[in-house]
Amino acid sequence: MTTALEEIAQRGRALLAAGRLEEAEALVRPYLASGSGPLVLWRVLADAIRPQGKLAETQAIQQMLVACAPGDLAARFNLAETLLLGGDFQRGWREYHYRYGMAHTKNLERKVQRPRWNGQPIPGKTLLIHDEQGYGDTFQFMRMVSWAKARSGARVIFEVNGETLSLAHRIAGPDEVIARGTLPPAFDVHCELMSLPMVMRVELADLPGPVPYLSADPQRVEKWRRRLADLPGMRVALVWAGRPTHVNDANRSLSLAQLAPLAQAGVTFLSVQKGPASAQADSPPPGMTIVSLSDEIQDFEDTAAIVSVADLLISVDSSPVHLAGALGRPVWVMLPFVPDWRWLLGRSDTPWYPRTRLFRQPSRGDWGGVMASMASELARLTHE
Structure with missing residues (x-):
């Protein structure tokens, strides 16, 4: 050249x-x-x-x-x-x-000295399934562990990150759940969690499978039910920013101020936002009633319990969306004009989660259009 x-x-x-x-x-x-x-x-x-x-x-x-x-x-x-x-x-x-x-993903690859499962029945063998990427990916694809168990007929070990370990213990499918970083028991074949769709030849028609496939801890649910019991009106959990280090974060995250059109009587917002953006809840837009729970959330078990008690989660494309979707809870997702691949194109629903609605930018960068649609729908809900 x-x-x-x-x-x-x-x-x-x-x-x-x-x-x-x-x-x-x-x-x-x-x-x-x-x-x-x-x-x-x-x-x-x-x-x-x-x-x-x-x-x-x-x-x-x-x-x-x-x-x-x-x-x-x-x-x-x-x-x-x-x-x-x-x-x-x-x-x-x-x-x-x-x-x-x-270059930026090579350090994530696991060098496993066993063949990858090819999707065929392997009764009598042991299959190690290991998660690999972000928390949202893990929540989204956990549903397929039980599918792999049924397809393979194998003993299934599910290795998962420590932050989602307790939730993983309550899913169907694995015979054993272990934390990433621990030495797994002996196994014959392995598969990355997000390679399961490839080896099992998953099609759109196979989705969503049984939902919910995750469950919240009953004790945490009761704790948060008591904590939120006295809050008036519709209780809407809120996440407006994703992980700042995400490669596409600038395209998916907002400021709380941009959500000002959602403020209305009869709605109490619950900030389940984590990270630096959580401080914005201390200065909400005019007219928005918001209770910040961010500092009280210790782990994903708390988030799962909160969205189980709340009436709705409104969120940008981030891990709480997949957690709430996997729990079978109502979710509204704010999406950029061209979203992440998993949300497909031109639809307001998603095959992944039956109770999830998608609010897409009508044109690139038009978050105002998203807020107008959501505000209208929220007002309709509060007056039903």
């Missing part, structure tokens, strides 16, 4: 980093108008048009990039997310298998 094209690619990347997607697209398109050109510019174009919702063209470019450079695992992962977003689970799960080929 010539120096001039290298400079174009660098300028394009700088525009992408600044969120100036249309400018990045306009910059590189002339160099690709013939249908050919350096792959690095095609990558810039794909990254510029995908967040704009031009997904058919994005997928075509990503498929070309994978065909031209099959060893580019980041390209394969990007294609996987686009395929899954479009509901093409079979191809999507296969490409998603390459999720550990990137």
